[in-house]
Structure formats: C-alpha cells, structure tokens
Amino acid sequence: MLPTSVHRLAVVACHGGSASNPAHADGPRRACLAGLEVIARHQGALEAVIAATRTLEDDDRFNAGTGSNLRLDGTTIQMDASCMTSLGAFGAVAAIERVQNPVVVAQGVLETPHVLLVGDGATAFARRRGVPDYDPTTAAARARFGQLLAVGGPLGEWSRTALQRAWNFDRPLRDVLGSDTVGSVAWDGHTFASALSSGGTTAVLRGRVGDVPLPGCGLYAGPSGAVATTGDGEDIARSLLAYRTYLALEDGRRPDQAVAWALGELADSVDVGIIVVNHTGYAGGSRHGMAWHGQEAQAPA
Ligand code: GLY
Secondary structure (H helix, E strand, O other), X not given: OOOXXXXXXXXXXXXEEEOOOHHHOHHHHHHHHHHHHHHHOOOHHHHHHHHXXXXXXXXXXXXXXXXXXXXXXXXXXXXXXXXXXOOOOEEEEEEEOOOOOHHHHHHHHHOOOOOEEEHHHHHHXXXXXXXXXXXXXXXXXXXXXXXXXXXXXXXXXOOHHHHHHHOOOOOOHHXXXXXXXXXXXXEOOXXXXXXXXXXXXXXXXXXXXOOOOOEOOOEEEEOOEXXXXXXXXXXXXXXXXXXXXXXXXXXXXXHHHHHHHHXXXXXXXXXXXXXXXXXXXXXXXXXXOEEEEEEXXXXXX
16 A cells, blocks of 8 residues: 555666765766666666666776776676565675676576575676676776775774774875765656665675675665665675665655664764665765765656
8 A cells, every 4th residue: 555645756766876976976867867768668666776777887987887896906806786676576696707787687686586696606697698708897996996005004904994083184085995886776656676786895805795785784675665775885784774774764754864864873984875765755865975866757657
C-alpha cells in the first residue's frame, strides 16, 4: 500500500562519491538523465540505476570503473559494485579486475542464484558473459597514487584520523586521498532500486573489500525507498548504514531527515556521503563535499 502523498514522478538521484568535487555535478546530472531515459522507455528502476552508474563509471573524474584508485602496489585496480531492488533482488561483485563496467557484471550476478562473486571468479564470470578485457587505469589515478606516496611515510606511522588532525599543508589531505564510490538510486513509480560502484578507498591491500557489495551496508532498497552511501567502507559496513537509513525512511522520516540522521551517525573523523529516495522525493548530502544531483520526470503510464 503506498502512502497517500505518493506522486507519480519518476526520480533518479546520483552521486560522484564522498569528497568528489561539487563542481563536477554535471557528471551525476548526466547520469540522472541516462537513468530517466531508461525509465521513460519502461525499462524500470533497476535498469535506470545500472545505466546511471555506468555513466559515472565511464566518467574518469570519479573513483569507479575508468579512473578507479590504484591499490598499494601502484598498479593493481580491484573494483566492487552492487545493485538491489525493492523486490528483493540483489547482485554484487568484489575485487573484480580489468572490466570497464563492474556494475553491469553485478547486474549479471543478480540474474544467477548467487548474490556475490569475488576476485578472479567475478572476472571469469564477466568474460563468460562476453565482457572484454579492459584496463581502467588513468593518468589521473597514477598521479593520485604518486601524491599518496608523497604522504606515504606519515600515513604508515599515523592513523588516518591523527594525520588528518595534524595536516598543515595548503592542499587538503582529502585532495591527496581522492574521492570515493559512485552511486545511484531510482523510483520508477512502482519499484525502488540502488546501485554502487567503487575503486575502493585509498591505500588498501589486494583483496580488500569495502561496504559496496554488502547488502544493507553500502546500499539498500525496499518498499519504503532506496539508499546509496559513499565513504569509509569499513565504518559504513560495521554500522549497517544503508539499512539503518532505510529504517529511518520506513519510520516515516523525510528524505532530508534520513540524510541528516545518517550523516550524524558515524564518528566525526569518518568520510561519509549518502543519497536517498522515497515515495515523496529525494535528498543527498555528505560531510566533505560531494558532486551529486537528483532529477524528476513524469513516470511513464
Ligand atoms: N565506500 C567504498 C569503499 O570503502 O570501498
């Protein structure tokens, strides 16, 4: 049963990741338009968040797909992605390598009896589905890694939080560490869906997996709405942030109230951003700046 305030507008909201440059909101905007086009073609919320997230993966300004962070060896890229619908479908990949659009492979997993494929199994699954070999490394990601090496000594000896407190250069530490996961949420008038894709956080080991492919951690979708987070994956995963934000929507909080609740939930030192959509609208926000956008259009009859 839908609440009486339900409007029949389709909604897509997208973010370019916690600490992404808000001046790059044209990227999430383009992603929203790609998602709404899919909904206008009656392909539904799941296809919409896949199209939107794929658009962000192909935008090399963001840390997902092309432009993903390099791992600590300076060459390896391992990516996580996931998608979920309010009908209970979920699919994800973790630590997948050498594909252009991890979120498309996650959608492929959703069509199998499994919920999550990891590492070389995920990559082999992608090849089996005809996904070609692709190197997502960019010059900008290499440059970020070079900057990271410049602070690598301090990072090794300080906790990230302590280094952040003591940082005394003009250039913010966050610029050196880069931005996080991209994500999308959608409502097509009938169904909610969420999707995430990530090159992972900075300075992580081979095989490290964050919140993105874990249902209820990075993302959640249910009959009361959809949530897509971004930020420090370990903190987001430990706190089941997406599911608990969803419960706030289920309890009747407005999207902006649910976002405010989520942003206040984790320790001050944690990097976090979030977008949500419910039957009445959408909202988004982050602690440290984030390129994001939401857009509505008439839902198809
Ligand atoms: N939020 C993405 C990650 O921590 O990998």
